[in-house]
Amino acid sequence: MSQSSLSPLSSQLDAERTAVLERVAGSVLSVEAQRVRQSAFVWRGGLLVTAAEPLEGAEAVRVLADGAAAEAEVLACDLRTDIAVLRTSQTQRADLAPAAGAPRTGQTVAVAGRAASELTASWGSIQMSAGAWTTRRGASLSRRLLLDVRLPPAAEGGPVLDLDAAVVAMAVRGPASQIIGIPVDAIEAAVSEVAAHGHIAHGYLGVRVVPLPLGLQARHRLNAGRAVLIVADVAQPSPALDAGLEIGDLLLAIDGDALQAPDRLLGRIQGKRPGETLLVTRRRGTVVDELTITLGARPRS
Numbered sequence: 001m002s003q004s005s006l007s008p009l010s011s012q013l014d015a016e017r018t019a020v021l022e023r024v025a026g027s028v029l030s031v032e033a034q035r036v037r038q039s040a041f042v043w044r045g046g047l048l049v050t051a052a053e054p055l056e057g058a059e060a061v062r063v064l065a066d067g068a069a070a071e072a073e074v075l076a077c078d079l080r081t082d083i084a085v086l087r088t089s090q091t092q093r094a095d096l097a098p099a100a101g102a103p104r105t106g107q108t109v110a111v112a113g114r115a116a117s118e119l120t121a122s123w124g125s126i127q128m129s130a131g132a133w134t135t136r137r138g139a140s141l142s143r144r145l146l147l148d149v150r151l152p153p154a155a156e157g158g159p160v161l162d163l164d165a166a167v168v169a170m171a172v173r174g175p176a177s178q179i180i181g182i183p184v185d186a187i188e189a190a191v192s193e194v195a196a197h198g199h200i201a202h203g204y205l206g207v208r209v210v211p212l213p214l215g216l217q218a219r220h221r222l223n224a225g226r227a228v229l230i231v232a233d234v235a236q237p238s239p240a241l242d243a244g245l246e247i248g249d250l251l252l253a254i255d256g257d258a259l260q261a262p263d264r265l266l267g268r269i270q271g272k273r274p275g276e277t278l279l280v281t282r283r284r285g286t287v288v289d290e291l292t293i294t295l296g297a298r299p300r301s
Contacts, residue, residue: 016163021112021121023165027096028158029065030114031072031086033058039113039120039158040086041167043191044095050157051172052077052084057263057270063088067117076190076200077270080139082172082182083190084157085200096159098184099166103129103145109162111147111171113155124149126168126181136175145169145181203272203295206238207231207245209262222283227260228252243293245282252288253281269295 027042031050040050040063048063055061055077063072063086072088103109103126113120127148134140147160151171160169160181169181193200209229214222222228229251234240251259254268255278272278274297281290 017110017121017123020110020161020163020165021119024096024112024159024161025119026065027093028112028114028119029063029093030116030154031055031061031063031157033061036061037115037154038156039154041112041157041159041170042093042095043187045191045195046087046092047075047191047194048072048086048088049170049187049191050084050086051170052079052082053172054156055084056267061086063090064117065090065093065114075194075198076202077267078139078190078200079267079270080135080137080272081141081186081190082135082137082180083170083187085190085194096165096167098188099162099164099168103143103168103181103183105129107162107168109147109149109160109168111149111151111155111158111160113152113158115152115154120152120155122150122152122155139186141183142185143183145183147171147179147181149179151179199298201273202270202298203274203276203278204239204298205269205278205293205295206235206240208233209251209265211261212250222250222252224252225258225260228283229259229262229265239293239296243280243291245280245291245293246284248284250283251280252283255279256281274298 029040031038031040036054040048043049058074061072070088070090072086075087076085107126111122125148128146130144133144159167160171162168172180174180210232211227212230213227231247231249278293
């Protein structure tokens, strides 16, 4: 094929890709929190969705688009599905529509994002579209989607779009440098729960903790990292109280993972539902033990 015949085809492809991005540009926003820069998009009812894991423990963030900035409330941060739902007072923006058909292996897609006020796009394909699977945090998703696409850090949480500018999935980072697509039915389920109840039911432990920095000798003695968490308050009533946690207890690990920051504990609790359990490694005095605590429902203020 001659170079002259390729040029019109290339120009047409460029125009089609540009058109896809123009259709969604007003509905893709940048999300900023402490140490976090990622993307979000409008799903329905003015609610935004984005990746949950980078926002672990956050209660409010800032969203930006077209040079305008506004505060957004984190209504839900479900670490099991990696879906966070946000609400902002910013002017109403158009909802993005879900794709009509199931994602196909080899299908051309784009991940739209925002770096501050600038729209970004990464084109690629669906590397694998397989059946149901369970995430590493225990959520059941209807489809396993792996993406063959470059995902800049600021684009995580952005929509994965087909050539009709419909949403196929949400792009997030997975283990082993994989780029994973969170299916649209999981997004819809999360937004529906928030729209109906104002939140996704999170687990509730009922403790307030503060980090306790450790010197080198203390790290060796406790077999811990640079810090542990010390219980500063226990709510009454609460699952923590029922399990026997007391003020002054040191929390060393949760589900086998070392604890060094309150946000890590809060995020792990929020990633579970009422009725699920946490395995907490505690030190009281010279005694180290493990408590299996059944989480309750977080009280609504």
